[in-house]
Amino acid sequence: MIVLQALGDLGIDRGTLVGIAGVLVAAYLASRVVGYALVAVAERSPRRRISIKMLIPITRFLIYGAAAFLVLGPLLRLSSAQLLAASGLLGAAVGFGLKDLLAGMIGGLVLITERPYQVGDKVTIDGDYGEVTDIGLRATTLTTPDDNAVRIPNATLFTANVSNANDGDPEMMVVVELAVTAGTDVDRASVIVEEAMVTSKYVYVDDDHPFAVLVEDETYHRTIRGKAYVADLRDEFAFVSDVTERSMAAFASEGIDMPEAPVHVSEHR
Amino acid sequence: MSDRAVERGGQDPAVDVPTLLGDDYEAFEAVLSGEDAGPVAVVGEPFSGRESVLARALRALDATHVSLDPGDGIDRIRAQLDGAPVVIEDCQHLYERRIGGFETLSAFLDDLASVDAPVVTGWNRYAWAYLAAVQALGPAFPVRVEVQSLSADRIAELVVARYDEMPAFLADDSEQSGWTVTTRHELGWRDWSVSVPVPTLDPVAMRSLFSNSDPDPADVTFGRLAAVSNGNLGVATAIWEARRGSEVRPSDIAAPTSDRDLSREEAFCLRIVLAKERVDRAQLADIVDELDRVLGRLARDGLVTVEDGIVELVPTAVPTAVATTERGRIL
Numbered sequence: 001m002i003v004l005q006a007l008g009d010l011g012i013d014r015g016t017l018v019g020i021a022g023v024l025v026a027a028y029l030a031s032r033v034v035g036y037a038l039v040a041v042a043e044r045s046p047r048r049r050i051s052i053k054m055l056i057p058i059t060r061f062l063i064y065g066a067a068a069f070l071v072l073g074p075l076l077r078l079s080s081a082q083l084l085a086a087s088g089l090l091g092a093a094v095g096f097g098l099k100d101l102l103a104g105m106i107g108g109l110v111l112i113t114e115r116p117y118q119v120g121d122k123v124t125i126d127g128d129y130g131e132v133t134d135i136g137l138r139a140t141t142l143t144t145p146d147d148n149a150v151r152i153p154n155a156t157l158f159t160a161n162v163s164n165a166n167d168g169d170p171e172m173m174v175v176v177e178l179a180v181t182a183g184t185d186v187d188r189a190s191v192i193v194e195e196a197m198v199t200s201k202y203v204y205v206d207d208d209h210p211f212a213v214l215v216e217d218e219t220y221h222r223t224i225r226g227k228a229y230v231a232d233l234r235d236e237f238a239f240v241s242d243v244t245e246r247s248m249a250a251f252a253s254e255g256i257d258m259p260e261a262p263v264h265v266s267e268h269r
Numbered sequence: 270m271s272d273r274a275v276e277r278g279g280q281d282p283a284v285d286v287p288t289l290l291g292d293d294y295e296a297f298e299a300v301l302s303g304e305d306a307g308p309v310a311v312v313g314e315p316f317s318g319r320e321s322v323l324a325r326a327l328r329a330l331d332a333t334h335v336s337l338d339p340g341d342g343i344d345r346i347r348a349q350l351d352g353a354p355v356v357i358e359d360c361q362h363l364y365e366r367r368i369g370g371f372e373t374l375s376a377f378l379d380d381l382a383s384v385d386a387p388v389v390t391g392w393n394r395y396a397w398a399y400l401a402a403v404q405a406l407g408p409a410f411p412v413r414v415e416v417q418s419l420s421a422d423r424i425a426e427l428v429v430a431r432y433d434e435m436p437a438f439l440a441d442d443s444e445q446s447g448w449t450v451t452t453r454h455e456l457g458w459r460d461w462s463v464s465v466p467v468p469t470l471d472p473v474a475m476r477s478l479f480s481n482s483d484p485d486p487a488d489v490t491f492g493r494l495a496a497v498s499n500g501n502l503g504v505a506t507a508i509w510e511a512r513r514g515s516e517v518r519p520s521d522i523a524a525p526t527s528d529r530d531l532s533r534e535e536a537f538c539l540r541i542v543l544a545k546e547r548v549d550r551a552q553l554a555d556i557v558d559e560l561d562r563v564l565g566r567l568a569r570d571g572l573v574t575v576e577d578g579i580v581e582l583v584p585t586a587v588p589t590a591v592a593t594t595e596r597g598r599i600l
Contacts, residue, residue: 195368195369195370199366199370205402231598231599247368250369
C-alpha cells in the first residue's frame with residue numbers, strides 16, 4: 001500500500017502499472033516467439049543459418065527497447081521535482097548495484113554494431129571455447145563442446161581478446177593433428193591424411209576454402225597437421241573424429257608407426 | 270537409342286549436338302577438326318545426353334571407344350592409348366571416395382599428359398566438380414564443354430517425337446496450378462559451381478493471366494516437365510514415361526520426393542551415387558556406415574535401385590538428389 005501510495009505521489013496510478021506489466025509480458029512473449037520462429041527458419045536454410053540467427057538478438061533489442069520506451073513514457077512526463085527524485089534514485093541504483101548490468105548492456109550494443117561474433121559462431125572468449133547460442137541484453141551464452149552453457153558478460157568484450165573461428169560463415173577451418181614416428185614415411189602419411197580429409201562426408205573445398213597438410217618435426221616424432229573446412233561448423237568434431245579414425249586405420253594397414261604415448265591434446269576438447 | 274540409354278532413361282543419340290552444347294559447341298568442333306588440341310572433358314548432368322556428344326566425337330575422329338564401368342582399372346584405358354584418337358565414357362568411375370581411391374585417376378592423368386592423339390572424355394558434372402576441387406582436375410583438360418539444359422519447347426519436341434500416340438492433355442483445376450515454377454541455375458566461381466533453386470514466373474501461367482483464352486494444357490505440361498527436370502532430357506523422358514497414361518495433367522508431372530529429411534549418411538550416399546550414376550555396392554560398403562539400412566531407405570524412396578551388387582541412380586530421382594545433397598552442402 002505504501003509503495004502504491006508513493007507511486008501515486010509520483011503520478012503513476014494503478015492503470016499505468018497494469019499497462020507497464022502488460023507491456024513487459026508482451027515484450028517477453030514477443031521476443032520468445034520471434035526467437036523461436038527465426039531459429040526454425042534458420043535451421044531450414046543451412047547457408048544463411050548464421051545470418052538469420054544474428055537477427056535474433058537484434059529483434060530482441062528492438063522489442064525490449066520499444067517496451068522500455070513505452071514503460072518509461074509516463075516517467076518522462078514527470079514534474080521537475082519528481083524527475084529529480086527519480087533520477088537520483090536511478091543514479092544511486094546504477095552507482096551501487098546496476099553498474100555491471102549497464103556495462104553488459106552497453107557491451108551488448110557494441111556487439112550489435114561491431115559484430116565481433118554472431119549467434120552460431122565458434123569463438124574463444126577469455127579462455128572459454130564454444131558455439132555462441134545466444135546474445136542477450138547483458139550476457140552472451142556459449143555452449144562448449146561438452147555441452148556446458150557458459151554465460152559471459154557482454155562487458156568482457158572491452159577487456160578480453162575474442163577469437164572467432166568462422167566469423168559469420170557457415171564453414172569453418174578444422175585442424176586435425178596426427179603424430180608419426182620419426183623414421184616413418186612421412187610423405188605417404190601426409191597423403192593419407194590429405195585423402196582422409198577430402199573424402200570426408202563433412203568436408204567443404206573450393207577456391208576460397210582450400211585444404212593443406214603441414215609436417216612439423218618434433219624432438220621424438222613428426223606431427224602431421226591437416227587443415228580443411230567443414231561445410232557446417234557444427235560438424236567440427238565429427239570431422240576430426242572421421243579423419244583421425246580413417247587415417248589411423250590406413251597408417252596401421254600400411255605399416256606407418258605412431259608414437260605410443262599421446263603427444264597432443266587439442267585445446268578445444 | 271541404345272538399350273543402355275533406354276534402360277537409364279536416356280535419349281536418342283540423334284539429338285543435335287549444337288543444341289546440347291550451346292555456346293561450347295564451337296570449342297568442341299575446333300578440337301574435332303584438329304584446330305585445337307585436347308584432351309577434352311565433356312561434362313554433363315546424369316542422363317543429360319553426354320553419350321550423344323561423345324558419339325559425335327567418336328564418328329568425327331573415327332576413334333576407339335572405351336566405356337568405363339564401376340571398378341574398371343587403368344589397364345582398360347592404357348590398352349587403347351596407342352596413339353589413335355580415343356573417346357572415354359563415364360570417367361567418373363576412375364576414382365573412389367576413400368583413402369587410396371584416387372590412384373587410378375592419378376595414373377590416368379599421368380598417361381594423358383604424354384598422349385598426342387585427341388582424347389575426348391565424358392564426366393558426370395558432380396564428380397567433375399568434386400574432383401576439380403580436391404584433385405585439381407581442370408588444368409589436365411584444356412578444353413571443357415558442358416551439356417546445357419534444354420528449353421521446354423525443345424524437350425516437348427523431342428519427347429513427342431518418340432511416340433506414335435500422345436495421351437490426352439487435360440488442364441489442372443485452377444487452384445492446383447501456380448504462377449511460379451522453380452528452376453535450378455548454376456552459380457560459378459572459377460572451377461567451383463553450385464546449383465541454386467530460383468523461383469520464376471511461369472510464362473504459360475502469365476500468358477493465361479493476361480489473355481482471354483486458356484493456355485494449352487500440353488504447353489503447360491511440357492513447361493512443367495522442363496522445369497521439374499531442369500532441362501535434362503533423360504530425366505524429362507524418364508518422368509514422362511513414369512507419369513504418362515491415357516490422360517495427362519500438368520500436376521501429374523513430378524519427380525519422386527521423400528516425405529522425410531534424409532540423414533547425413535543417406536545424403537552422403539546419395540551424393541556418391543549421383544556423382545557416379547552406377548556404383549559397386551562393395552565400394553559403398555567401405556564408405557557409408559550402415560549401408561544396408563541406408564540403401565533400403567533410399568530405394569524405398571525411389572531414389573536408387575540395387576541389383577546384382579550395383580547401386581544405380583534412378584533417372585527420375587535426379588532433381589531430388591541434387592536438391593537434397595546441395596541443401597546439405599555435401600561436396
